[in-house]
Amino acid sequence: MIPPKEIILKAISEVKPYIDQRISQFKSLKEKGLTVFDFKPFVDIKAYEADIFSEACFCILTANFKAEVGIKIQAEVGIEGFKKYSLEELYNIFRKHGHRFVMQRAERIVNLRPLESFLQEIRFYDDGKKAREELVKKVTGYGYKEASHFLRNIGFEDVAIIDRHILRFLFxxxxxxxxxxxxxxxxxxxxxxxxxLCQELNLTQGELDLYIFYIKTKKVLK
Structure with missing residues (x-):
């Protein structure tokens, strides 16, 4: 059996530039509140802008669903669409992309809008674990995994996204x-x-998650 450290080192040798690019995009969200995501060559979609609120919506969309479809929806809806589209407009876009939980996710995103200022403030927290507790308390649809996902994607480095890919790797x-x-x-x-593992490999939790996701899917997404 190949030690997990060796498996991850191999992934680093294969996709480090793409991981570094993604981490840079996350850091831009934390520092500027805005970033441009580019997922080529892993997803055939044009680069697009995202802000803090649209990233929070993305993490609602991808809970128990495919990240790649969430990326395509986020690109189509856009920054302003998540803030302004009606429930029906969101519903129709989600359905077009084959989302499993069309109305539930559309409603959660509409209901998230009054928390936009809170989500903006979260990015200035120093401690990701404390920020996670606040998110779980206030955001409908956010458990530890979804809150950690959002925080990682807006530049926090000290929380892990424990999804099925990560759990399978650990098991x-x-x-x-x-x-x-x-x-x-x-x-x-x-x-x-x-x-x-992070300490052994000199990686952050956010970087390690992306490498393990690549190991399991052969894609660098978010």
């Missing part, structure tokens, strides 16, 4: 014991296991 490499449900305790345990 397969005996870094945590297999569990049937992702409780808060299991999430924290998994995050700690990833932190040890």
């Amino acid at each position: 397969e490499n005996n870094l945590v014991k297999p569990r049937k449900t992702l409780t808060k305790n299991v999430y924290i345990e998994s995050e700690s296991a990833l932190e040890k």
